[in-house]
Amino acid sequence: MQNQHEIIIETENLGKTFFVGSREIEVLKDVNLKIFSTEFVVIFGPSGCGKSTLLNTIIGLEKPTHGKVFTRNQEIYALTEDERGILRSKKMGIIHQMSYWVKALNVLENVAMPLLIEGEKQHRAFLHAEKILEELSIINLADQLPNQLSGGEQQKVALARALITNPWIIIADEPAGNLDSKSADEMMNLLVRLNKETKRTIVLVTHNQDCWELGNRRLEMKDGQIIKDEYHG
Amino acid sequence: MDRRFILRIVYKNLRSRKLRTLLTLSGIVIAISAIVFLLSFALGIEKLVTNEVTKGDAFLLLDVGTGNSQLVKLDEKTISEIKDLADVRTVSGIINIGAKAQAKDRTADISFYGTDKQYLSWSGLTLQSGQSLSDNARKTIVINTAYAKLLQLSPQDALGQGIKFDFTIPKELNDLSEEKVVEGQNYVVVGVVQDDSAPKAYTHYQNLIDLGATSYSQLKVEANSKNQIEKVRKQIESTGLKTQYVGDTVSQIEQVFVIFKVVLASFGFVALIVALLGMFNTLTISLLERIKEIALMKMLGMRNKDIKKIFVTEATIFGIAGGLFGLFVGIILSQIANMILNYYATRSGGEPVSVFYYSLKYILIIFAASFLVSFVTGFYPARKATKIDSLEVLRYE
Numbered sequence A: 001m002q003n004q005h006e007i008i009i010e011t012e013n014l015g016k017t018f019f020v021g022s023r024e025i026e027v028l029k030d031v032n033l034k035i036f037s038t039e040f041v042v043i044f045g046p047s048g049c050g051k052s053t054l055l056n057t058i059i060g061l062e063k064p065t066h067g068k069v070f071t072r073n074q075e076i077y078a079l080t081e082d083e084r085g086i087l088r089s090k091k092m093g094i095i096h097q098m099s100y101w102v103k104a105l106n107v108l109e110n111v112a113m114p115l116l117i118e119g120e121k122q123h124r125a126f127l128h129a130e131k132i133l134e135e136l137s138i139i140n141l142a143d144q145l146p147n148q149l150s151g152g153e154q155q156k157v158a159l160a161r162a163l164i165t166n167p168w169i170i171i172a173d174e175p176a177g178n179l180d181s182k183s184a185d186e187m188m189n190l191l192v193r194l195n196k197e198t199k200r201t202i203v204l205v206t207h208n209q210d211c212w213e214l215g216n217r218r219l220e221m222k223d224g225q226i227i228k229d230e231y232h233g
Numbered sequence B: 001m002d003r004r005f006i007l008r009i010v011y012k013n014l015r016s017r018k019l020r021t022l023l024t025l026s027g028i029v030i031a032i033s034a035i036v037f038l039l040s041f042a043l044g045i046e047k048l049v050t051n052e053v054t055k056g057d058a059f060l061l062l063d064v065g066t067g068n069s070q071l072v073k074l075d076e077k078t079i080s081e082i083k084d085l086a087d088v089r090t091v092s093g094i095i096n097i098g099a100k101a102q103a104k105d106r107t108a109d110i111s112f113y114g115t116d117k118q119y120l121s122w123s124g125l126t127l128q129s130g131q132s133l134s135d136n137a138r139k140t141i142v143i144n145t146a147y148a149k150l151l152q153l154s155p156q157d158a159l160g161q162g163i164k165f166d167f168t169i170p171k172e173l174n175d176l177s178e179e180k181v182v183e184g185q186n187y188v189v190v191g192v193v194q195d196d197s198a199p200k201a202y203t204h205y206q207n208l209i210d211l212g213a214t215s216y217s218q219l220k221v222e223a224n225s226k227n228q229i230e231k232v233r234k235q236i237e238s239t240g241l242k243t244q245y246v247g248d249t250v251s252q253i254e255q256v257f258v259i260f261k262v263v264l265a266s267f268g269f270v271a272l273i274v275a276l277l278g279m280f281n282t283l284t285i286s287l288l289e290r291i292k293e294i295a296l297m298k299m300l301g302m303r304n305k306d307i308k309k310i311f312v313t314e315a316t317i318f319g320i321a322g323g324l325f326g327l328f329v330g331i332i333l334s335q336i337a338n339m340i341l342n343y344y345a346t347r348s349g350g351e352p353v354s355v356f357y358y359s360l361k362y363i364l365i366i367f368a369a370s371f372l373v374s375f376v377t378g379f380y381p382a383r384k385a386t387k388i389d390s391l392e393v394l395r396y397e
């Protein structure tokens, strides 16, 4: 079934080794992975197994020790840092466990930022940000400063910011890790809805077992390797 | 990235740290206003001095003398030769001899001059009472206030006072080979000029020529226009005479004031450097505080050049705002100082003056310097900001 769709992300013998003093830590060991359009991939595995490192490598922030990463056939580490930045801002929506903000800017301005970075004019970026905030039913937060919001609200705003450029893929690294269970549920439902209704490709890293049944593909990682890869649902 | 959004980020950042922004800004304002204050003070003083020197027709006048030369003389022949030069309008001379003056039972050695009305007015001597020298009045003199004081007479009372003189005409100014002494000459005071330096008396030159003087001590030559001065000067000097010109003095004054200005301006620039260090400090602290934000912006794909722009813009805004307010405050403060000064000056009988002078050129230079220097100061934090590794910052919480 996966072959009907275009490959968004592909890794080829991806390896990453950190050097801490004289110690070598091999965090990723020859990871070969294809993520197809419209998939909702849940990645799980014990803490420290390399999930975040894999995502950081995929989004172009962590140069691999060996192997390659392609997004839609573009080998990203053949690009310059700035070019990878452009690719990231235009084609990837990223959400972390903690959300970071430009503190002096309000929610609307923060959400609009990826579009502005892309080169969009200010008023159009703001209009677009309003639309996204409305879609996620958080337009009431537009004028507030993000740091004054609750954790759940902040993560929704972060999702709005990830969505605004209409990216090829949403990459979420434990987005509910710091949330109470109610907010966590809301967040996950939002992701499921996005995948179902607008066919967005989503990669979600989580260690919450309740979420492992979400989506339609499940990857289990251990010691820097993918040990299980199965489709369901 | 949309320039307006960069401005918005900078503006909101500055606003979210009001006190620090204000303190940094006031540092620059203080520095710039100090520079404006000191420099306009230097310019104002220079202006006052130059104006004093170049009062009236001064820029058209050449002083002509013999130097120490025995070969040339300022006699009637020389005068008519100079008068015949194409660009010379008029020539006036002065004969300076020694005199023993006797009046009101008081004997004094004074300087005695034979000259004319024109020369006196060129010399900037203004009448306190009576009248100046006229061409046909014989045996009359104009004395200065210093001599009137010596005689314990007010300028008014001095008029009509008779004075008896013994003259000594030095040999350079007569046709003999020795000095000529003429005794018992009676003169009447017809005018008093303002000059408190040393006792002096002036009579029409014809009186001294009648007594045997044949040469002048000095001439003043008026040129037709300022542009011809150098030409006239060369022509006169080619005959062996020496000339002096206020223009020379003015350029000497200007040279002295260059140093004065540099000294004052460097006080200001020290202040500016301190202010810049303050700004540098502010920018660096704000960089440290914002490491996470910058990491975020990079994570979201912001280009290094845009990140640089944020910091450079922030610094430049300090420079522009500080420059403008600084100019404003500097001008206001110097005007207040001027008013206070004039208040005391006029109370003690002086004329109100402008001690401060603002030149557009300097104002523009100061503003440009404030702008440029802060622009450059923004570069270091800007470059540091681009070196931030977003993963390093965002990875561990």
Ligand SMILES: Nc1ncnc2c1ncn2[C@@H]1O[C@H](COP(=O)(O)OP(=O)(O)O)[C@@H](O)[C@H]1O
Pocket: A018, A019, A020, A025, A027, A046, A047, A048, A049, A050, A051, A052, A053, A054
């Ligand atoms: N920059 C780094 N330098 C050294 N070790 C690192 C670095 N980043 C991650 N690691 C190590 O790599 C391993 C995997 O980390 P990570 O990918 O964050 O795991 P996960 O997200 O699965 O919990 C951990 O042991 C971590 O300590």
Ligand SMILES: [Mg+2]
Pocket: A051, A052, A053, A173
């Ligand atoms: Mg992790």
